[in-house]
Every structure is written in C-alpha cells, then in structure tokens.
Amino acid sequence: MELSVQDREYMCSGHVGCPGCGAAIAMRFVLKALGEKTMMIVPACCWSIIAGPYPQSTLKVPVLHTAFETGGAVASGVRAALDIKGDRETTVVTWAGDGGTFDIGFQALSGAVERNEDFIYVCYDNEAYMNTGVQRSSSTPYGAWTTTTPGQEWKKLRKKNIVEALVAHRIPYAATASIAFPEDLVRKVKKAKAVKGSRFLHIYASCPTGWRMPSELAVKIARMAVQTNIFPLYEVENGVRYTINYMPKGYLVREYFKLQGRFKHLSEADLEQIQQMVNEDWELLLRKAGVSPGAAGPVTKID
Amino acid sequence: MKKVVEGSHAVSEAVRLCRVQVISAYPITPQTHIVELLSEFCSDGSLNAKFLRVESEHSAMAALIGAASAGVRTFTATSSQGLALMHELLHWASGARLPIVMAEVNRALAPGWNIWTDQTDSLAQRDTGWIQLYCEDAQEALDTTIQAFRLAETVFLPVMVVLDAFFLSHTYEPVDIPDQADVDRFLPPFKPAFSLDTAHPAAFNQLSPPNVYMEMRRDLQDAMEAAPEVLEHIEGQFQSLFGRRYGALEAVQCDDAEIILVTSGTITSTCRLLVEKLRAQGEKVGLLKMRLFRPFPYEMLKRRVLRARKLAVVDRNFSFGACGIFAQEIRAALCNEPKRPLVFGYVAGLGGRDVTTDILEEIYWTTKTTAHPESESVWVGLQQPAPAA
Ligand SMILES: Cc1ncc(C[n+]2csc(CCOP(=O)(O)OP(=O)(O)O)c2C)c(N)n1
Numbered sequence: 001m002e003l004s005v006q007d008r009e010y011m012c013s014g015h016v017g018c019p020g021c022g023a024a025i026a027m028r029f030v031l032k033a034l035g036e037k038t039m040m041i042v043p044a045c046c047w048s049i050i051a052g053p054y055p056q057s058t059l060k061v062p063v064l065h066t067a068f069e070t071g072g073a074v075a076s077g078v079r080a081a082l083d084i085k086g087d088r089e090t091t092v093v094t095w096a097g098d099g100g101t102f103d104i105g106f107q108a109l110s111g112a113v114e115r116n117e118d119f120i121y122v123c124y125d126n127e128a129y130m131n132t133g134v135q136r137s138s139s140t141p142y143g144a145w146t147t148t149t150p151g152q153e154w155k156k157l158r159k160k161n162i163v164e165a166l167v168a169h170r171i172p173y174a175a176t177a178s179i180a181f182p183e184d185l186v187r188k189v190k191k192a193k194a195v196k197g198s199r200f201l202h203i204y205a206s207c208p209t210g211w212r213m214p215s216e217l218a219v220k221i222a223r224m225a226v227q228t229n230i231f232p233l234y235e236v237e238n239g240v241r242y243t244i245n246y247m248p249k250g251y252l253v254r255e256y257f258k259l260q261g262r263f264k265h266l267s268e269a270d271l272e273q274i275q276q277m278v279n280e281d282w283e284l285l286l287r288k289a290g291v292s293p294g295a296a297g298p299v300t301k302i303d
Numbered sequence: 304m305k306k307v308v309e310g311s312h313a314v315s316e317a318v319r320l321c322r323v324q325v326i327s328a329y330p331i332t333p334q335t336h337i338v339e340l341l342s343e344f345c346s347d348g349s350l351n352a353k354f355l356r357v358e359s360e361h362s363a364m365a366a367l368i369g370a371a372s373a374g375v376r377t378f379t380a381t382s383s384q385g386l387a388l389m390h391e392l393l394h395w396a397s398g399a400r401l402p403i404v405m406a407e408v409n410r411a412l413a414p415g416w417n418i419w420t421d422q423t424d425s426l427a428q429r430d431t432g433w434i435q436l437y438c439e440d441a442q443e444a445l446d447t448t449i450q451a452f453r454l455a456e457t458v459f460l461p462v463m464v465v466l467d468a469f470f471l472s473h474t475y476e477p478v479d480i481p482d483q484a485d486v487d488r489f490l491p492p493f494k495p496a497f498s499l500d501t502a503h504p505a506a507f508n509q510l511s512p513p514n515v516y517m518e519m520r521r522d523l524q525d526a527m528e529a530a531p532e533v534l535e536h537i538e539g540q541f542q543s544l545f546g547r548r549y550g551a552l553e554a555v556q557c558d559d560a561e562i563i564l565v566t567s568g569t570i571t572s573t574c575r576l577l578v579e580k581l582r583a584q585g586e587k588v589g590l591l592k593m594r595l596f597r598p599f600p601y602e603m604l605k606r607r608v609l610r611a612r613k614l615a616v617v618d619r620n621f622s623f624g625a626c627g628i629f630a631q632e633i634r635a636a637l638c639n640e641p642k643r644p645l646v647f648g649y650v651a652g653l654g655g656r657d658v659t660t661d662i663l664e665e666i667y668w669t670t671k672t673t674a675h676p677e678s679e680s681v682w683v684g685l686q687q688p689a690p691a692a
C-alpha cells in the first residue's frame with residue numbers, strides 16, 4: 001500500500017524546539033514530501049535554533065543558515081549556482097518565519113518572485129517574532145498580546161495578507177497549508193515541487209510558547225484556525241486560479257480565541273468585531289474563488 | 304593584446320577571463336560600467352555565467368553568499384551607499400569563508416550626494432574580514448582582479464578590489480589584456496573545500512556557541528595572516544606568466560629617504576611625479592604605495608619605513624572623531640618600535656576634490672619644516688573661508 005505521507009524521516013528526533021512546536025511538525029511533513037534532493041536555506045528564526053548547534057544538525061538535507069532578511073536572495077544564488085553546474089534535480093527551499101517573510105525579508109522575497117526564481121519559499125507562520133521572545137510582526141493577528149504589544153496596547157491592526165501580496169506578483173503557485181491537515185500539506189508541497197518558477201507556501205505553525213497555551217493544543221488550535229476561517233486552506237495558480245480546499249462547518253472564532261493566553265484580555269465586543277473581520281475576509285476569498293456564499297464550488301473536502 | 308579601455312572595463316575583462324560563474328549586481332554610479340559590460344558578455348555568450356539582476360546591493364551580496372556556498376566562482380561590484388547597505392553581509396561572506404570577489408569603486412558617502420572618489424566607504428568596512436587591495440591604474444585593476452580570485456580561493460576569504468571613482472573607473476588607458484589560455488593556467492577552476500551537497504548533507508553557518516565560536520574566528524585570522532605571503536607567491540607566478548608584479552606595498556626611493564610620502568590609489572601616480580621632481584632638487588624623499596590594506600602588512604611596512612625620519616601619510620578618507628585611517632593604522636603598526644619615524648597625517652581630496660602635485664608638495668614641505676606633528680590629521684586644500692551657500 002502506498003502511504004499518502006511517506007514513512008521515511010528527514011528530520012531527526014531530539015531537535016531543540018519547544019514541546020508541541022508547530023514549526024518542527026511543519027518541517028517534518030515538508031521534507032517527507034520533498035525527499036533528500038533538497039537544500040534548505042534558513043534565515044534567522046526559531047529554526048536557526050531547532051536545526052541544532054555546531055557540530056550537530058537536525059536535518060538530513062543540507063542546511064544553509066543565512067541572515068534574517070535574505071531568504072529570497074540567498075536561494076536565488078544557490079539556484080543560480082546549481083543551474084550553472086547543471087543540477088536541475090535539487091529543489092531549493094527557503095524556510096523562514098513570518099518575521100523573515102512578511103517584514104524584514106519581504107523585499108528580497110518580492111525581488112526573487114518578480115524574477116520568478118525557481119525555488120520554493122516556505123513561510124512557517126507562528127504570528128510573531130518567537131526566536132527573540134514573542135514580539136509583534138505584521139503577521140500578528142488583530143487582538144493579540146505580544147511582548148511589544150502588552151496590556152492595553154494589544155495589537156489593533158490587521159494581519160498582513162501575505163498570500164495576496166505574492167499573488168499580486170502573479171506567482172506560479174501559492175498556497176496556504178496547516179500542520180493540522182498533513183495530507184493536504186504534503187499534496188501541496190508535492191504539487192509545488194512539480195511547478196517551475198517561484199512557489200510560495202504559507203504554513204500555519206502553532207507556537208504553544210508564544211501563544212501562551214498548553215503544548216498538547218498545538219494541533220487542535222491549528223485545526224480550529226482552519227475550521228473557523230481564520231486561516232482558510234486554499235491555493236492560487238498563476239495569480240488567478242483560486243481553489244478553496246476546505247469548506248468550514250460554521251465554528252465561531254470565539255472557540256479558537258478562548259484557548260490561547262495571548263487573547264485572554266479580549267472582551268465580548270472585541271470578539272464580536274473579530275468575528276466580523278473574519279467573515280469579511282472569508283467572503284472576499286469566496287468571491288475570488290468564484291464561489292457564491294453558501295453554494296458549493298471548486299471545493300476539495302479534506303476532513 | 305593591448306587595448307585602450309576604461310578602468311571599469313578593465314575589471315569586467317578580468318572577470319570574463321576568470322570564467323566567473325555567478326554574477327549578481329545592482330546599479331550605482333560610478334561602479335555601473337563594470338556590470339553593464341559583464342551583462343553584455345553574458346548576453347553575447349563570451350562569458351558563460353548566470354547574471355542575477357537583484358533588487359538591491361544587499362541581495363546582490365546575499366545571492367553570492369548562496370552561490371558561493373553551493374561551490375561556484377562569484378563576483379559583484381558596488382560603491383559607497385551600496386557597500387554600506389551590504390555591511391551585515393560582508394561579515395557573513397568572510398565568516399562563512401567564501402571566496403567572493405567584489406570590485407568596490409570608492410565613492411563618497413551621502414549626505415550631501417556626492418558620486419566622486421573618497422575611500423571612507425571601503426575603509427569603514429575594514430573590520431568585516433575582507434581582504435582589501437587598492438589599485439592605482441587600469442592595468443593594475445585588471446591584474447589585481449585576476450589575482451584576487453586566486454588569492455580568495457587559496458585562503459578562503461573574500462577579496463575587495465578597490466578603485467578610485469572616475470580618476471580610475473572612468474579613465475581610458477592602454478591595458479594589456481591577457482590571453483585566456485594564460486589566465487586559465489594561472490587560475491584553475493574553483494574547487495571549494497566544502498559546499499552544499501545533497502549527497503553529503505551538512506549544516507552551514509549554524510548556531511555556534513561560546514565553546515566553538517572563538518576558534519572559528521581564530522581560523523579566519525590565521526587565513527588573514529597567511530594572505531600576504533600567499534599573495535607574494537601568487538604574484539611570482541603571475542609575473543612569470545604576464546611580466547607584471549605589484550607587491551603588497553611598493554617602495555619608491557625609500558632606502559635613503561628621510562621623508563616618505565605614503566599614498567594609495569590614484570594619488571600615487573601624481574606623487575610619483577612629485578618625488579622625481581623633488582629628488583632632482585636634491586630632496587631625500589621616497590614614496591610608499593599601500594596596495595594591501597587588509598590584512599595590514601605590518602612587517603613589510605616596518606621593513607620599508609623604519610629608517611626614515613618622517614612619514615607623510617595622505618588620506619583620502621576620514622574617521623570622524625579620530626583621523627585619517629591609513630595614518631591611524633600606520634601609527635599603530637609602528638608604536639612599539641624603539642626607533643621609528645614621526646607620522647604626519649594629512650587629509651586631502653575628500654568627495655573627489657583634486658589632489659594636485661601642488662597639494663602633495665605642500666604636504667611634503669610642511670612635513671619637512673615641522674619638527675613634530677601638531678595634530679593627528681591636517682586637512683589640506685580646505686577653502687578659507689568655506690564657500691558661501
Ligand atoms: C538584521 C537582524 N535583525 C534582527 C535580528 C534578530 N532576530 C533573529 S530571529 C528574529 C525573529 C524571527 O521571527 P520570525 O521570522 O517570525 O521567526 P520565529 O522566530 O518566529 O520562528 C529576530 C528579530 C537578526 N537576526 N537580524
């Protein structure tokens with residue numbers, strides 16, 4: 001029987017991430033889908049630590065650690081070198097956090113995608129700068145506490161929509177994925193691997209430490225983010241063809257928020273407002289996918 | 304073959320002859336001509352390289368860090384603001400022991416905007432672990448670029464080939480362009496000690512705690528310390544193939560000199576004329592050209608200057624709150640010698656202001672007639688009073 005997610009491991013046990021780290025789960029599944037002919041470019045992020053200190057390595061593929069803001073550019077250089085050496089087989093992957101993607105690395109990412117560099121850019125999103133101790137990023141959602149948005153200064157700005165920013169580049173393939181939906185994730189990674197040019201995967205990766213929640217909730221929270229439409233699963237081909245991969249069952253965002261310490265200060269009115277925002281975003285996505293609200297469309301059910 | 308070429312293009316020709324495999328660059332005056340010609344070479348097939356037209360100098364260097372880590376020969380060129388923007392990555396390139404070669408055309412830093420020559424941009428990067436070689440003319444720029452790849456790939460350190468804006472980068476001179484076969488003999492294909500390889504997966508540049516970091520830094524310094532001797536060896540081979548040699552330093556009439564003028568870059572050519580003139584008048588004057596600035600050639604410098612009574616160091620650069628940077632380093636190099644020359648520092652030609660023979664002569668006579676340096680740096684050629692707005 002062929003397994004939908006292969007049993008071979010490219011990530012060793014004993015990595016130094018926190019218990020329940022979504023970023024570690026994400027890497028494990030992505031490498032299972034990509035296999036050994038892969039090179040990982042890792043700008044500064046929690047994965048700079050998870051990957052292990054000299055002389056150890058958590059991964060069974062080459063890892064090039066690089067400066068925080070350089071994910072798109074370093075991968076372009078690695079790809080160019082492999083091309084000139086005649087290696088068309090190896091997949092070059094940038095593996096960056098949300099800070100390295102949405103913020104400081106956005107210029108290099110945008111440049112690489114505009115040049116349609118042949119690589120996969122993975123952003124594992126834990127919605128803050130976790131490596132430096134939970135500071136806000138432009139991926140931190142509305143309502144969240146972080147160490148730089150404490151007390152009454154909780155973040156009152158929307159999360160940047162990174163996939164739409166990449167879609168505006170007419171990127172050949174962009175998709176969201178979640179650690180709670182490994183088969184969908186693995187399918188998307190394999191699909192991305194087969195596409196030529198720039199590919200972007202936005203992976204929801206829960207962070208028990210930064211989100212102030214028990215580690216055993218990591219996968220459950222990730223599943224709820226999808227079920228509540230907070231993090232819809234969808235893919236966009238060539239910047240125009242949208243496919244929504246999961247249709248929600250009508251869960252309310254409140255359920256998701258109340259399990260996480262980072263949202264505990266929110267009032268009922270705040271939660272009501274956030275529900276409105278999530279509904280708006282979802283309807284916008286449905287329109288882009290050509291699905292009328294409530295109707296069936298190009299939907300792949302996956303649970 | 305002799306050709307009349309622009310200084311910038313002498314560098315481009317060298318890069319072509321060195322069969323560079325990945326080039327990544329971003330435009331900035333006065334560097335741009337170097338990479339424009341390289342784009343032409345890539346497009347007409349005379350150079351088989353990947354040319355990455357990145358969105359900033361920062362990404363230009365980052366891309367080369369990626370490419371060199373994957374084991375290919377790499378080149379970029381920049382100036383001033385572009386070099387400053389790369390700063391963090393300069394440390395990455397050297398720390399990762401990548402033999403990247405970069406042409407750096409000295410240009411003043413803003414504000415105000417100034418595209419003319421000034422060495423403060425490259426000298427401000429002196430602590431980044433890059434070898435720095437300063438060129439006097441177009442032939443030297445071409446030859447130094449070829450030598451730079453060999454040097455970089457021997458000691459596993461990045462090399463900056465430094466050229467004066469306009470006086471060198473945009474001036475046409477007759478240049479001997481070597482044969483490809485000879486360059487191939489001098490510079491074999493790049494064989495990295497390690498590179499990204501899926502058959503031998505390893506982690507590069509990873510977390511390096513206090514128990515290992517210091518030894519890694521010491522290795523880098525060992526490579527730096529080896530570089531002057533390696534350069535000398537490489538130059539020996541270069542000379543036998545091409546008939547030219549420059550040295551880390553060049554001493555002109557220094558053996559019996561009481562006063563030695565110390566210069567770098569194109570000011571050296573002007574100074575050569577002055578030394579001839581003063582010698583004809585019976586002055587015991589010499590000239591020391593500094594070509595290698597990093598690693599700093601301590602021993603070679605001492606051998607050349609310890610017999611003199613005074614050094615007059617001409618700096619087309621400045622470290623604010625201190626003094627001219629060559630003067631500063633030369634003072635530090637000599638300070639433990641029981642008998643050493645007095646070091647007079649002069650700052651001239653900032654932001655591309657012309658450094659004429661008259662100015663250099665003024666520097667010489669001031670040095671001769673002043674018993675002891677009155678300050679760390681004397682600014683010469685300042686307009687008094689400052690020009691009205
Ligand atoms: C130029 C630069 N600025 C700041 C830092 C410090 N820094 C390292 S990782 C990091 C945050 C990374 O956040 P993110 O990309 O979201 O990854 P995470 O740690 O959350 O996994 C910061 C601010 C750095 N390494 N380089």
Ligand code: SF4
Nearest residue numbers: 017018021046130207
């Ligand atoms: S802080 Fe969060 S992202 Fe970082 S290792 Fe811990 S759980 Fe993972």
Ligand SMILES: [Mg+2]
Nearest residue numbers: 097098128130
């Ligand atoms: Mg993060």
